[in-house]
Amino acid sequence: MPTSLSPAPLVSLSDIRAAHTLIRPHVVRTPLVPFPLENFWLKPESLQPTGAFKLRGAFNAMLSLTPEERARGVVAHSSGNHAxxxxxxxxxxxxxxxxxxxxxxPHLKLDMTRAFGADVVIVGPASEERARRAEELSAERGLTPIPPYDDPRIIAGAGTVGLEILEDLPGTGTILVPVSGGGLISGVAAAVKLQRPGVRVIGVEPELAADAHESVRSGHRVTFSAEQVSRTLADGLRVQHLGDLNWAHVQAYVDDIITVSEAALRRAAREATLRTRLVTEPSGAVTIAAALDHRAALGETGPLVAILSGGNLDPGLLTELLTTGGA
Structure with missing residues (x-):
């Protein structure tokens, strides 16, 4: 069960509601789409203009900048969707x-980031390496950092997903959320638990990048190596550990974090496309995999909502997933 043991300042419900008002003109209010199983719904953030939920936090952070900060510019680090x-x-x-x-x-994410006009700097695979390089660029050029997850503005923006779920489906019993650095689950869990404490919020990770799962089990934040997390097909979930503020939110509000296999997330991505006509990248498919493979263990507490966090994947991978599934 959730506990509130951390002294870290957590994002408030008023923060999330303010973010919702601020970003409304710039993002899509994504619908709830029924999956052809009883009481199972998808929240497809793949329908955002950039194909993922990350747009919510990015706009919330950047709309909060001063004119001077806007003029100097911003710097971010990301494996793709935040970029x-x-x-x-x-x-x-x-x-x-x-x-x-x-x-x-993925090449698609690199190409689209450049297409949107950003100056892209390439480093090695470790999340700590790209964070360090972003810090250096911030100091060298006076750029304002826009962190991918460990920031209250990012968390509040992501939390608007949770607000919309409860508004559109007040009887929601359980929400499944992909977990990477923790921005999405932090915001969603805060938005939900501060309104409806009885709604369960459960994070989902690949077995090969299960640092948050291990953190919850051990009671302290666990770090995986870059080599460990790079094994999963879910490139958006290859962050090596939860952020400081995100870990505090997980401790305070998240009921559990579970894992899924690589085969399960491959099957889930295929099933989502064929059965709902929604394209999901493997990182977004983990929640669908959890619902399909662990429905009995999740129990029946009311409608189940799986957040489909993004749909950005290379065409070749999409073809592979559709033709081979979990094979």
């Missing part, structure tokens, strides 16, 4: 942007 979100929001707001990305990022 695209920052690049797109910067383009829309007329803000110069530099984005640090790993050399193993």
């Amino acid at each position: 695209q979100a920052v690049a797109y929001a910067a383009q829309q707001l007329g803000i110069p942007a530099v984005v640090v990305m790993p050399d193993n990022a």
